[in-house]
Amino acid sequence: MQKVLRESGIYTPSLREMESYDAVLVLGEDVTQTGARIALALRQAVKGKAREMAAAQRVADWQIAAIQNIGQHAKYPLFTTNVDKTRLDDVAAWNYSASVEEQARLGFAIAHAIDGKAPNALDLPASLNGKVDIIAQALSGARKPLIVTGSGAASDDIIQAAANIALALKQKGLETGITFVAAEANSMGVAMMGGSSINDALAQIESGEADTLIVMENDLYRHAPADRVDAALAKVENLIVVDHQRTAVMDKATMILSAASFAESDGTLVNQEGRAQRFFQVYEPSFYDKDPANKSYILESWRWLHSLQSVYTSRQLDWTLLDHVVSACAEEFPQLAGMVNAAPDASFRIRGMKIAREPHRYSGRTAMLADVNVHEKRQPKDNDTAFAYSMEGYSAPEADRQQIPFAWAPGWNSPQAWNKFQSEVGGSLRAGDPGIRLIEPQDNASLAYFDAVTRAPVKAENAWRVAPYYHLFGSDEMSQRSDVIQQRMPEAYVMLNPQDAASLSVSTGSLVAFSCSGADLKLPVRVSESLEQGLVGLPLGLPGISPVLAGERVENLREATV
The missing domain is CATH 3.40.228.10 (Dimethylsulfoxide Reductase, domain 2)
Structure with a gap:
């Protein structure tokens, strides 16, 4: 792509x-x-x-x-x-x-x-x-x-x-x-950085070239066949997992480092448009520790990895701010150089003030931790961005800015206040769209036509293949952990053509069992006349059904007993 x-x-x-x-x-x-x-x-x-x-x-x-x-x-x-x-x-x-x-x-x-x-x-x-x-x-x-x-x-x-x-x-x-x-929020950004694929990484472990594996904010079982991941992890001497969610990989880790989630950290994503977009921390997790004796130690993934590198190489920490990381990425990867301009740096001020994260009507702030101490704690400082963890700061619509944590204008309630930030009602922001495009079409384009798949594929009898189905509520790795999303998620299923279902002597609601890429599954049947014969539709991304199964061969498909 x-x-x-x-x-x-x-x-x-x-x-x-x-x-x-x-x-x-x-x-x-x-x-x-x-x-x-x-x-x-x-x-x-x-x-x-x-x-x-x-x-x-x-x-x-x-x-x-x-x-x-x-x-x-x-x-x-x-x-x-x-x-x-x-x-x-x-x-x-x-x-x-x-x-x-x-x-x-x-x-x-x-x-x-x-x-x-x-x-x-x-x-x-x-x-x-x-x-x-x-x-x-x-x-x-x-x-x-x-x-x-x-x-x-x-x-x-x-x-x-x-x-x-x-x-x-x-x-x-x-x-x-x-x-x-793209499949994930930052798939395009990771592709622009280059590097090896997960298959190459697993091959290095399998061949003995690597004995230590660092897994950062990823569940390997969603991106590679389960049996291959199991075999690779069994050969690893040191498995370090840096994540903000509990994954199956953690059960085999020798060290787990608690990473900050998207709401607890700052960073840059590249979307499907090729636009670098900065996201900003919503809150400082340590501020909400209710037990001072058991403090939480949650850091952004890059802080953990930079600390490990600094200790390993016996050097001082030189990445102390997000701006340092952004500059280093821009220098190391010329194709990402524009990300420096995706948002203002930490020194940005409007009339000498940082931008307020919280609206004036942030009711209840003084009572949040009153059960621990009636004296309100001092708000944490944000050294990484131009925002303040406070109601104090700039929030008016006069200044042209792309970074707007909330809409407020004198005399306007929040939803109606957006027109004060836009060039016209329902139009773009006065300061332009947030972020910056890293990929622009070039006049000297050199891409030639790709060779076509000329002949129709030969269909063998009982050669079942996985057809990918996706669900807005359920296929996403993060959102499927939410109780609200889980209420709208479908149960896992197998979709079959009616003629295929008849040949297997199953119908809607029947259970079928099969193997695919080392995984053994038993799921209820659904029927669709629009699905081509020989295909087995699976809701990829749902718990237990890895997206990596798309297009894979299904073996030993049969009716299952309860």
């Missing part, structure tokens, strides 16, 4: 900019479950046709009733592909449910239909040829076509097919956009 963004010369729009595109193809990604805010932007984009028709009659955007009356049911074209139906299908001009391989082949065929120089996928079903032409014409006839895909399908072919379509549209001189939905 990073290669496409860097070398294709194709622009990646922000969420708001996505709403301005007039033809969209979503290839191999259920964005309603993996990128819900993108799904909302696509819905808004589809409605753009009605807004265009209304604008031609000089009707303002805010006249929503008039726009709906003029537009009736007119929509810009949206095409979606996935292993099953999605919640965008109701606004899609056409949706296609098939295996990941067939979706990729469809993508390559669309690219070839747009530009004959793009590689073609052979042996495409005759029923799809007409659809390929319709999609190619719709995208080619648009002013601003948008291609959306991601890593949810765990397929390079899907990503390459999407890139080929975008490149073909760019060759026609269209204002093309492409967006990738």
Whole structure:
């Protein structure tokens, strides 16, 4: 994905900019479950046709009733592909449910239909040829076509097919956009840093090249087959785990270091747009210790690792502030140099004041720790950022700033006060969007077409493969720990085609057992007519079902006894 963004010369729009595109193809990604805010932007984009028709009659955007009356049911074209139906299908001009391989082949065929120089996928079903032409014409006839895909399908072919379509549209001189939905919050940032993959790391342990492993804020069992992780960890002499959540890896650790969570630390993430975004600490965890005799020792992961390095190399600590780490990253990784400008440094002041984290109406602060001591503790100092752990500080809307912990303006209650910070009601912030783009399209783009998956895959009898399903409430590693999210999470299941279910003599609610990548699972059955035969749908990311199972072979699938 990073290669496409860097070398294709194709622009990646922000969420708001996505709403301005007039033809969209979503290839191999259920964005309603993996990128819900993108799904909302696509819905808004589809409605753009009605807004265009209304604008031609000089009707303002805010006249929503008039726009709906003029537009009736007119929509810009949206095409979606996935292993099953999605919640965008109701606004899609056409949706296609098939295996990941067939979706990729469809993508390559669309690219070839747009530009004959793009590689073609052979042996495409005759029923799809007409659809390929319709999609190619719709995208080619648009002013601003948008291609959306991601890593949810765990397929390079899907990503390459999407890139080929975008490149073909760019060759026609269209204002093309492409967006990738990454698996994790900072997947793009980690990819930009480079380094080895988890497979390479496990291989080094297996070969004896490494005897000590440091696992930082990651559950290895979500990113590699369980049996391989078990075998690798059994060979490690020293396993150091730095995390803020309890994981299965901790049970085998020789040392556990308590890391600060996203709410207890500051840092920088790179989103799917390639934008470096700074996040800021909400509170200082040690301030809320209610037992002075048992203090909590929670540090940011980088502080733990820098301390270990300093002790190991017998050197003094030289990273004492977040700004030191940001500068070091920018110097070490030229591609991340812009992250220095993602937010003001710790010395930033407005009229000599830090920015207040807490609103004036922060009621109850004096009573938070009254059960320990009636004398209110002094608020902690924040040396890492331009914010203060206090109500005292700058909070007015006059100064142009991107970092706004809360909205307040004289005479306005908080939700209504946002208009004082925006260039127009509902518009962008006066100071611009927070963060800074690290990846911009280059005029001297060098990316060539990717080779197509030319032939249809040969389907062997009983050669079951995992089809990826995702759930907005449940597939995310962090949010699934929340009680509120757990109330909306589905129970783990197996999705089967009705004919496959009949061949196994099972039906909805029946239990099936199987093995996949060293994991033995027993799950209830669901049935979907949209799922292709030979596929076994699994809700990836749910507890006990690792995302790494996508596309893997399922063995010994059978009805299970209770």
